[in-house]
Amino acid sequence: MYKISFFLTMLLFISPVGYAADLLDIYNRSLDFNNELKIKNNDHKISEELYNQTASTIFPEVSIIANTEENNINKYVGPGSTKDYTSETASLKITQPLLRLYFFDELNKANSKIDKSRINVNNFKKDLLIKSTDLYFTLINLKNNYRANFIKTEMMSKKLDNAKKLYQNGYITNIELNRYKNSFSLADVELEISRNQLELAKQDVYMFTGKDILEIHNLNHMIGIPISNYDVESLTSTAMVTFDNIKIAMLDVDISKNEIESNKSKHFPTIDLTATYDYSDVRGGARFGVTTRESNTVGLTLNFPIYQGGYQNSKISEAKYKYQNAKLNLDQLRRSVRRDINDKINTHNLLKKVILVKRDKYNDSNENYKTMISGYKKGIYSDIDLKESEYNLIIAKNELISSTLEYMSTDLSIKKYSSELSIRHIEDINKMLVW
Secondary structure, eight states, X not given: OHHHHXXXXXXXXHOGGGGEEOXXXXXXXXXXXXXXXXXXXXXXXXXXXXXXXXXXXXXXXXXXXXXEEEEOOOOOOSSSOOOOEEEEEEEEXXXXXXXXXXXXXXXXXXXXXXXXXXXXHHHHHHHHHXXXXXXXXXXXXXXXXXXXXXXXXXXXXXXXXXXXXXXHTTSSOHHHHHHXXXXXXXXXXXXXXXXXXXXXXXXXXXXXXXXXXXXXXXXXXXXXXXXXXXXXXXXXXXXXXXXXXHHHHHHHHHHXXXXXXXXXXXXXXXXXXXXXXXXXXXXXXXXXXXXXXXXXXXXXXXXXXXXXXXXXXXXXXXXXXXXXXXXXXXHHHHHHHHHHHHHHHHHHHHHHHHHHHXXXXXXXHHHHHHHHHHHHHTTSSOHHHHHHHHHHHHHHHHHHHHHHHHHHHHHHXXXXXXXXXXXXXXXXXXXXXXX
């Protein structure tokens, strides 16, 4: 009984289904465990704290200084007398900034940084959608490739066994036999390579999500996928306004512009309202006895910068160069986006045609395989012919699946340019995947 329980327990732990994951699992795990996303979330929190720090500069500064001293007189020469004494002092100071012309520019800059970091987080989550899909599709393709290589190895093994019999009976030479041996060895190596590639892809998923994965879905190659059509000019026009990377580059322009204005404003004077309260108490035998004093002051402090060694002028020049670079980066990004949209839509349209060709090839291979099965049962074809036909069918199926996955991945990338990309799209893809 113990052995049976142990066996069932081992089956539970090693079962692939226990570690199975669909596309949504990969994406949801990435939201929880992806370190890059955590860093970007922290960057957003940092930008909020920077805003709070900037906003706090208009609030009053309050400081209290308290001091107590004990004075020991070891030697005194002169009229009168003196003894050791203690003194206690306290000072309360309040400074209320009244005029800081650069404050609003700094506040606008800090607010733009918050917007930029927020868009960065949302943009990265969209990247996670695409990255999750690409990683999952890579796993599907590599798993299918491994299965095809496994069948190919079986086929080459059968051919080698048959060649050995033919060689023993004198029907083929050792040259032909060696050719079959080399073909089998090469197929076996290709099988090992495909296994290693599959394991490496699983490690990529582990790095991406922090979770291991053993079993995945495959694409239902018989299902009809939705076909999308895009207009290059319309999508490009939309992307120039809604594409997250464009928004971030535009915010960089705003940030650098506010930095120029802020540095210019630091040439102007600042005005502070100050109020102080001072208290002192001297006890214990000073020459003039016990003394206690309290005083209050209220005033305005005007600080007019006159000369800083060219520091502020240099800061203004630096900010201007940053502003120019931000505008150049925005312009270059717009050019790049236009080119990428053209390229992706052309690829998208081409893949539609490729899918139709691959589907026809798969249907032909499927009909050939059915014919081969029928002929094998009647003794017309050998088991080697049947295995080769099965291999050709698997290759045709894998090519159809690979082209379809590439089409869907390209479609997701295009949707990101119009800011339409959301989790709903990978939910739709997930419905097309089967165990």
